[in-house]
Amino acid sequence: MRNTKLFKALTSLKLTVTTLSLSMVVVFLGTMAQENMGLKMAVDRYFKSFFIDHIAIEAAWNKTTQLFGSQPDPLTPEELRNAKRWPVFPGGYLLGTVLLVNLLSAYYARFKWTWSKLGILATHVGIVMLLVGQLLTDLLSVESFLSLRVGDRKNYSESFDYTELAFVSSLNSKSNQVMSVPGWKLRQDKKIADPTLGNLELKVNQYWVNGVPQGPRSLADAFKMRQPSHHGEDSPAAMAVDEFKAFARDQDPPPRTVKDLKALIDDFGRVDRRLTAAEWLGIYQNQRGQGGDFVIRMITGQIAEFIATRGKEGPLTPREMANECRRFVEALKHRENPPDENVLRNLTSLINDVAAFCQQRDMTRFVRDFSAFVEDKKLQPSGADSGLIAKRYPWVEESPESLSMDSRNLPVTSVELVDNGKSLGTYLFSARMISQEIEIGGKDTKVSLRPKRHYHNLYMTLIKLQFEKYRGTDIPKNFESRTLVEPSNGGASRVVDIYMNHPLRYEGDTFYQYQMDSDQMRQASRSSAFQVVENPNWLTPYLGCLIVAFGLVYQFMAHLVGFVKKRKAA
Amino acid sequence: MHRRHYKFFNVILLGCCFGFFTACNKPQIEAYGIPAEPPPPEGWVEMQTIGPEKIRYGVFEGDDYTGITATVTVLEGDGGGLEPNINRWRGQLGLGKIEGADLNATLEEVPSLGKDARMVDVNGTSVRSFRESRTVGVIVPRTELTWFYKFSGPPANLEVHKADFLDFIQHWQ
């Protein structure tokens, strides 16, 4: 065996050098692929795999050529996830294994102990520990996030990468039972039955990796958001949206198909909108915020009264309303003690403003734009028929899958629940919505699609969040959370400050203060986040490093001492 | 001799490969127990929160809304203090500000929630709805935070559900 070609090859330094060279290539390409694939996918496909597929290589190659001036289109998530992938290059795990085998067998074949070799030996032992340690970390460590507003109290953190369809039902007065079906399974399988789930069976109708459930009203809101900001909350278009929402709410039965929806929008365009005096002036109030308050409050009742005395019953069209108001102002002038000149002027300009505003509210334009907007969304029918979400949101708008670490995918799925062979209906679940209560097997069960939760043996409450910036800049200076930690078993609670380099370690979990920049901070609206890591293996790399460092220093000093001695002798 | 070497390699290779392939930290279907959060009283339905509120319930009798809401808000430190908060609640019911001994006279202790917990019970006319309204508020300081429980609605209905509320706040966090 010692003399076989294979063994020689396995123990040879040539193999070491080749493997190391290949790992240089893998590390380089694995870095380059990160922009297109996102960190996680790049790490999975380059470093946590035996072979690298041709698509992953292409992603890296694209970025590399980009450095030299070409401008290739990045691969889409679908292209990246394409099932047809050919292994073309050794991956991190393969190279790691080969290095390990090469090293161990070389020692097995050639090793003879001398003190002078202690340094090299230690270095190699340390490297083995690092390699194996990294592997164990890959396999055993679990990372999740815990995000809290001041006063929030939670005993769980949420996974960044994984979602789950969770069924929570009461077990007894002290505890609840959670059944969790991972999102990747919903995505992959059409039918899910498992002894863990008991009699419950899931038939997955559809799974959208990233999507938004849409209904008439949510679409109207989205349409409003899309309007240029200078139009604002009180623009005619925005007002039309609000009216449409009210109109859609009253529809019975609600529209089920996109065609229904468009018919609904057209109907809305045809309705003649008349206004009461209060509504009419309310528009102004909406438009001017609190500023118009005073005048409005003063005259609303009076105008209504005035109109009633003129015998105009019921709501009026905006034009009629404006005319009535002008008459009202004229009447005011001829009163015994007419109001101040200024007030009258204000009032007239107010009426003109509202009238102009109402005339701008051209509904045909809204109907046309909104229809086009809905058309653009390429809505897909959700296929669900039961539950509140399915009723409110008959469609799903698919969003592109995000691969970046900075934004998470919010999946939507429509699933038929079958209990003991009997269908409970097809429900729509979305990571954006709160749970729905469904009776399963005689038990009220809260069902929701949510980021995978990891429960801990503690309750954490955020007491205070400190976010300081350097004066006059956006550079974060300090980020610190004051938390109350209560053990679930009823032990003594304590207040813990968590900040950079001062994590909270608790029963194998470590809670690190997550650092946000100013932008993220604004988005998170003053909530603090913690990265929670469970890594039983955290010590291995430390040991490995110590041993390698010792080995290298030993070897280096041995060289140096030898060198100096030689020079002295010469 | 030969055999031994092969064994040696096989063990390493198999060990590595086995490790790589089997132990995968992708989540699987699982069922487990968690501590149960105390359920809200019968008829309490979660509603959309407003402003800094942590949670808001509407109280129903069957399908009918009683007009009562129960909310909890948690604020840093003393949350601005007892006096301004109670006066804010009073203001919502169209009542004037009070302070000092007058204020203390309206307060009731709630020993089960700690020695600093205070309860206030006021009747008035809502400045929003112009209807008669009653507010039962409980202010509980706990570890550098203050919990504001507020139970408000039409006085007649409120009296019926007040016991539920007082019961629930014992473990409502």
Next chain:
Amino acid sequence: MSQKKKKQSRKPAKPDNSPAEKRENPEDSPQHNVLRHWPWAFFALALLYVIGGLMPPKSRVELDHVEWGKFPVLKGGRTKPVDSLARNTLRKISHREVVPLEGNAPNGEWGNLIELKEKHPEGMYYRRWYQFGKRPKKLQATQWLLELFYQPEIADQRFIFRVDHPDLAGELNLNRKGIDLSGIQFFSFRQLQPSLGLLSEKSGKISQKNPMQRDPHENATYKLAEALHTYMKMRVSLQANFPNIEGGLKDHLDALKEVVPNAAEESRKASAGEEHNQDQLKRIESIMRPYAAMADDSSPREKSDKIMIVPPMEANKNPDDWHKVGESVLNSVRSNMQAEAEDNSTRALTFHPALEFYGRMGAAFTSNNPKSFNAAVVDYKEWLHKNHLGPELAKVDKEHYFNHFGPFGKSKRLYVIALVLACLSWLSIKKGNGAGSAAFYLVGLAFVIHTTGIMFRMWLEGRPPVTNLYSSAIFVGWGAVILGWLLERMYRNGIGSFVASIIGFCTLLIADKLAMEKDTMEMMRAVLDTNFWLATHVVIISLGYAATFLAGFLAIVYILRGTLTKSMSQEIGQSLCKLIYGTVCFATLFSFVGTVLGGIWADQSWGRFWGWDAKENGALLIVIWNAIILHCRWGGFVKDRGLAALAIVGNIVTAWSWFGVNMLGIGLHSYGFMGAAFNALKWFAISQLVIVAAGCLPLQYWASGKQLTGKTDSAA
């Protein structure tokens, strides 16, 4: 000295050149007795140059702009002297720290640029390198800033805006209309003013684009637009230098003092419909509007980068209470009006004393009255001390002195001279010649100044040496220089000096370029704010970079000297390779330990020892590459030439990890993005590959091939 002798004692083993050496060795020839000390004389000269720079700065004109430059301002989250503000701004705009006032007309006429410009619309140029007799008058950075603050109409005519791309000048219809400095044109704000709209529109579009994909023209446009933005912002940060606003800060303050106290009364009259002074209210508004504009920080950009000139009152109580001038004026006026409204009184309006002082200085400056200016400067300083800003003043004083001394510029110049001397030392066949010694001394001196500079920075910042890319360039250079200098001390063959000085020079040059972008002492983000890890991980990994570069440059010496000159003997070759090998070992140790410490830092900070982040991967590449070199050597796959070639590739790997990954814009560490610098990196890599290719030539094509093939085999 003893080492040199040792070497010579070994020489007789090589019969071909030792007799000549013996004969020509200056130590043996009495007639060189005096001259042989010239290296020391040279060293003394350099020392004088350095000591000259240590003298505290003094203003050469009567107006004491130097003292003015020592006033504290708060920008970028730290107090700094006005001098730093001026230098940073000017560097960003024109890549220089002075503004030359004189130059050449197209006909060769020499004189004041602004005056010449009136006669000659095109084709003017700055001093050419051969115009030794001409010493143009210059504005120091602080003088320029004074002018910008107080006499903007003149500052607007200074030719300070650097336009890198010739097409850009054409696009703005300014071809040949600027002042030329070896192909780069400098324009004045007045010239660029008509193009402001166009430039800001274009830069808005460019900023949407991935910096990697911007072409040089776009880069130049973007840079110019940024420079203009900086300039305009600075222009209105002390006094309301808006168009159509007359008078200086003092005039405005005085006018407000006159009208504001009566304003409450007037506006009450106005609302009551009584007769009132319309003009007075209008006047307040016309003065307040520009100051309100100066105070405005609604744009996120302004919010994140305020220039706060007005120091806190009672700094011992609220040291962070700095304000922008606009804010301070607005606050004073507002609180006065509020107080008056509350009790219906008339109160005198007072402003923050700092504003009064700056106003006085401005009035003195514009009326060309240096005495009164200097008096105001002294008074303000006194007030600052009284107001408990003494510690701040001491701190900015230090920085001011540091700016003035400019240790890195000085050591950079010394490195160049040492480099030339080291090269000269190889031309002469003599061993232990003067040029070599002079180079050795100079590198030593430059290193001492380099070290002083780093220590000074550490003292100023209260931080370990490396806090950002700029300081990492300086520190990597420092590490390489000390190693190279030690090698030179041991071998005294000019190689150590050469390598030390070239790396020292290059890294300082890179640092200079990086300093153009932003403040070099910027504040640390919370994530990085830990002196312990900065002191361990960052320092050690920087030393790893330094050692890898040192090995690479030693290898370059090996290959270039071997291929291009006949000066490389077998002995030199072997000792060089030993050096390379030793340095690679050192580099492996440091880059590995540094990388691992980085992992531990990451584990401490967010529980992830290794996350395959771009920068981590870069560091890993260096470690692996060094490991490859060592294993190749141990396995005998490479001998001397191969080792050298691999070590040179190490330069590329290191440059990539150091700068390249920052340019990708991926990952947590990407703190500095430099799209344009990528070209430089590319050319560096190509040059290294060319040298590697040269090294791969068979030995028979090497100029020193014969000596080298003497005994050793030519494996590679």
